[in-house]
Amino acid sequence: MPIKDLRSFLTVLSEKGQLVTVEPEVNPVHEIGSILATLERKNGPAAFFRRPRGATMPVVGGLLASPERIALALNCSKSEVPDRIAWSLEHPLPPEMVTEAPFAANRWEGDAADLSRLPIPTHAPGDSGPFITAGVVISRDPDTGVQNLSFQRMQVQGPHQVGIMINEWRHLKGFLDKAESRGQALPLAVAVGVDPVLMIAAGLRYEGDEMEVAGALRGSPVPVVRSEKSGLLLPALAEIILEGEIPPGVRAPEGPLAEFTGHYGRPWQSPVFLVQSISCREGAIYQTLNGASFEHINLGNVLPREPLLKHFVSHVSKNVKAVHLPPYGSGFLALVAVEKRNPGEPKNLALAAMTAHVNIKNVIVVDPDVNIYDPADVLWALSTRVRPEEDIFYVKNAQGHELDPTSDSRGVQTKMGIDATISEDRAGHYKKVVYSTVDLSLYGLT
Numbered sequence: 001m002p003i004k005d006l007r008s009f010l011t012v013l014s015e016k017g018q019l020v021t022v023e024p025e026v027n028p029v030h031e032i033g034s035i036l037a038t039l040e041r042k043n044g045p046a047a048f049f050r051r052p053r054g055a056t057m058p059v060v061g062g063l064l065a066s067p068e069r070i071a072l073a074l075n076c077s078k079s080e081v082p083d084r085i086a087w088s089l090e091h092p093l094p095p096e097m098v099t100e101a102p103f104a105a106n107r108w109e110g111d112a113a114d115l116s117r118l119p120i121p122t123h124a125p126g127d128s129g130p131f132i133t134a135g136v137v138i139s140r141d142p143d144t145g146v147q148n149l150s151f152q153r154m155q156v157q158g159p160h161q162v163g164i165m166i167n168e169w170r171h172l173k174g175f176l177d178k179a180e181s182r183g184q185a186l187p188l189a190v191a192v193g194v195d196p197v198l199m200i201a202a203g204l205r206y207e208g209d210e211m212e213v214a215g216a217l218r219g220s221p222v223p224v225v226r227s228e229k230s231g232l233l234l235p236a237l238a239e240i241i242l243e244g245e246i247p248p249g250v251r252a253p254e255g256p257l258a259e260f261t262g263h264y265g266r267p268w269q270s271p272v273f274l275v276q277s278i279s280c281r282e283g284a285i286y287q288t289l290n291g292a293s294f295e296h297i298n299l300g301n302v303l304p305r306e307p308l309l310k311h312f313v314s315h316v317s318k319n320v321k322a323v324h325l326p327p328y329g330s331g332f333l334a335l336v337a338v339e340k341r342n343p344g345e346p347k348n349l350a351l352a353a354m355t356a357h358v359n360i361k362n363v364i365v366v367d368p369d370v371n372i373y374d375p376a377d378v379l380w381a382l383s384t385r386v387r388p389e390e391d392i393f394y395v396k397n398a399q400g401h402e403l404d405p406t407s408d409s410r411g412v413q414t415k416m417g418i419d420a421t422i423s424e425d426r427a428g429h430y431k432k433v434v435y436s437t438v439d440l441s442l443y444g445l446t
């Protein structure tokens, strides 16, 4: 079945055993978040919650938490994903106008556009309240009219108001700065429950309209309708569309929320998004994700940056066999496997990886017999192949991410490179032990 929206993706996931339905009633406060976290930690399936307490619609979550499901979303193999994203950034495909949007079936405006209609979960125990976390934010440059997709967490602050956390270097921040300098409100729409390529595209840093990258990722243009209210182009097959505006000069306390670093941040003073209408499809499904989750890291760190990492290290050496930003490293750890030809090569690769993206702090370079997708293999290489005084180096006072607890408030930190390849003089003496993998079912074991 071709994927074109959330529903068709759910069908594909259930056909592949990648979606479970939770039939009992669940509490949107903490219980949904805990179930999603438990499933994710054991590389389990995504979850469809049929009966969130007090809700009129189901909730789905954890859709892009695993490499298997990301590959299903992109209809390719896991190893093809980075090249697929790199290709799509180079071959954008503009959206296509259609006349009908299923989300027009139900529309509430003004006082009726009440956020309590939506089953917005409070995810982690220390979260400050319910947050919209999987909503794709649609905005427009006030000068050029070019649209933008991004994720911004949104904390429910009232029936028609959410706090929206906008980091300094985001395109949306630039748009809001322009609107605010003119004393104008910035029109905004949020699409919840979309074709997963729109989510993947929203996590990318791209100078242009990410909707065109989503079209390229899908291999067909995103169907859109023009909002009568704001003129924004909205994905026609979204489950739920919120429309409204960010008023100029308003800031309100927002957060904390479990962050992608696996830590809670501090409360912020964030702009607010005033919701003026809510539209949703017949039988709408609400989508969510956990703040501190592999799903967040996959969308925000792994998928956008593995192509960059590959590009940077391949520039330094043609002997690179594989690269990975493991989600358990919060995007701060890069792994590189190389068939080294020269003892200096791993250190140059570590330096290249550190500059591939500002967030990359620790780099471990391993031999190709180490499976960089298996944390146990990486820790084994660290434990048996690293001579600290020779193989570990630091770059002090480098720029990293300010939410890394080792950074100062501006993100200044020490980066670390580790050459975990076996040293040349020892290489002839050691060979990795590899047992045959057997089919346990032949022995009555499962």
Ligand SMILES: Cc1cc2nc3c(=O)[nH]c(=O)nc-3n(C[C@H](O)[C@H](O)[C@H](O)COP(=O)(O)O)c2cc1C
Pocket: 133, 148, 149, 150, 151, 152, 153, 154, 165, 166, 167, 168, 169, 170, 171, 172, 202, 203, 204, 205, 206, 289, 295, 296, 297, 299, 300, 301
């Ligand atoms: C799940 C998720 C949540 C995010 N939350 C925020 C957020 O609250 N505020 C923010 O500024 N960026 C957030 N980001 C990062 C941006 O959405 C991301 O960097 C995006 O590419 C920015 O788009 P832009 O390049 O068009 O500015 C989040 C990313 C993900 C994947």
Ligand SMILES: [Mn+2]
Pocket: 148, 149, 171, 204, 205, 206, 207, 208, 210
């Ligand atoms: Mn952008």
